[in-house]
Amino acid sequence: MKSIFKATLAVVVVMLVWATVSMASDPFPIILASAEFTPLTPKKEAQVCPQKDEIDTNRIRLAQKWEEEEKARKAREKGKVIQGTMPDPFQPVNRGFFWVNDKLYFNALKPLARVYGFILPEDVRIGVRHAILNLHAPVRFANSLLQFKLEKAGIVLCRFAINSTVGLGGLLDPASQMGLKRVDEDFGQTLGVYGVKEVAYIDWPILGTSCVRDSLGTVFDTLIDPIYYLVNGWVYAGIFALDKINETSLTLGTYESLIESAIDPYIAVRNAYYQYRRELIQK
């Protein structure tokens, strides 16, 4: 009986020690993982090295060995891709298109969006945003289902029903006031949920930042979009262009502040896209 009590106590102590250790460690491990990098190999060797080896020369030799290993590790890490970033094998091409898109933004899209925003009041533009969003509701519904997010699928359905009718064909968004918040799902996210990685970063001309996974997603989403089959191809492209100009007019300054506050704008945009998509997939 006593031995059982002792054993339980021992287990409790071990668990407590473990709990303390884990509590003391970082709650946000991704960030600290690289900040607190400690070479693991020397520690392992220390355990292998038995206590009977108390001769100093031995220790010196071991220390030298660690140092060599540390140097080799540093050499290996130099030029290695940093953790927590998207693979970017097409970087030279992407940088070229990034430059093109940047020029297009400042010389074409932005002036156009300014004129557009000058003609149409903000409320109308917000209405246009809602209407376009409402058109693509079937895509979000399908993707919610594909991820087995049934609640989200239900919300998309209800939003579509309410906003298409009471919301005057999607121009207004009464569903949001009823507590049905906007759902953001696409096939790129669906693939992400099932563990598909970004593969490689792609900065498409005109279409903008994406990656192999999300580009496939966009193609899939277009193919399952009823609107794609209901209207002429030019009309579909027109809706895309209108959406782009409309969004730009409503979010003027967002792209600028990201570019201005960057050390390397290309990397800043790539990383922002990577983090933003990862966050969306987790939701």
Added chain:
Amino acid sequence: MKGKVLTTLLVLLTALPVLAAPTPAVSPMDQVKSEIEDALTILKNPKLKPKEKSQEILKIVEKSVDWQEVARRVLGIRWRRVNPQQRERFTQLFKEFVKANYADKFEKYSDEKIIYEKEETDPPYARVLLKIYSKAQPKPISMECRLINKEGKWLVYDILIEGVSMVNNYRVQINDILVNKSFDDMLKTLEKKIQEKFGKES
């Protein structure tokens, strides 16, 4: 006898995390809230000129951020490989860089509504989640402040907007520079950027 030793051990172990990290009197959310509200009163003050406003706000920013923690996280694994003078220099430069970047950004504020959603504490860390409601945004912008407890005060070490961490973003940029350039060259690039910003302002 043995039982007594074990019980003492148990008590000590349970007390350990509490002893190690004393929680400050102010909750992280209250701290963030008071700082943001201070900044908003400055922004709404009609007597101040735009430049005075940004200067006043930068003062708040300066004292509410743990710059060394930010610099350490931005450098990542390289923090340990550079000497203390280089660390100090980088911390100073990065602080100047951030301040120069955001000096003219405060003017864009236009009566957005801020909702303080929740806080999570995990000593010595904490995070405060906010939602910023603005008319032109398709949905409220979610913002997360990550704080660290330093000597009884909560200091910001990272801000995430829509899940995009600023520290992470800068770390990837700086590490990308360091692949081909030396640490001192990277410092020079930063210096040049800061000068560009100030050149543009005046």
